[in-house]
Amino acid sequence: MVNKKLHLHEDSEVDMTPMLDIVFIMLIFFIVTTSFTKVSGVSLSRPSTISEPQIDPVVVTPIILAIDANDNISLKGRVIDFRAIEANIEREKARNPKAVVLVKVNAESSNEAMIKVVDAARKAGITSVNVYTQNHS
Numbered sequence: 001m002v003n004k005k006l007h008l009h010e011d012s013e014v015d016m017t018p019m020l021d022i023v024f025i026m027l028i029f030f031i032v033t034t035s036f037t038k039v040s041g042v043s044l045s046r047p048s049t050i051s052e053p054q055i056d057p058v059v060v061t062p063i064i065l066a067i068d069a070n071d072n073i074s075l076k077g078r079v080i081d082f083r084a085i086e087a088n089i090e091r092e093k094a095r096n097p098k099a100v101v102l103v104k105v106n107a108e109s110s111n112e113a114m115i116k117v118v119d120a121a122r123k124a125g126i127t128s129v130n131v132y133t134q135n136h137s
Helices: 017-033 082-095 111-123
Strands: 062-067 073-075 078-080 100-106 129-134
Touching (some): 073 082, 100 111, 111 129
Parallel strands (some): 100 129
16 A cells, blocks of 8 residues: 555546547538528519609699619609608608609619618508609609
8 A cells, every 4th residue: 555656636638539520520411411592583674664654743743752873862852861761751641642652763773772762652651653764863
């Protein structure tokens, strides 16, 4: 018993190689078995009308929103922010509940701007939204 040595704490190590092997095998498995699907976008075709649609102003007063080539939106000649479209349409609708919205879109403007305006008109409670394209703003 005299020869018994005191073993102080030995540093113990865990072999990480098997765990790394499993991780890489799982990674390869997930890469091989993953199926990639292509998400298709919405196909939009703008109307090819160049002249304004004919609406009888006695029956219905249109709310005309114009989108220029730089995606600036204007109502009655003043540029409005994307976030204020719905509020402006609601204000115009309060003046004339039977109003329809005409969106005058420049041929060079983005579809995103047109969709934002149409969505805002629908949220404001407008049931008739018409879009027409023009070559120049």
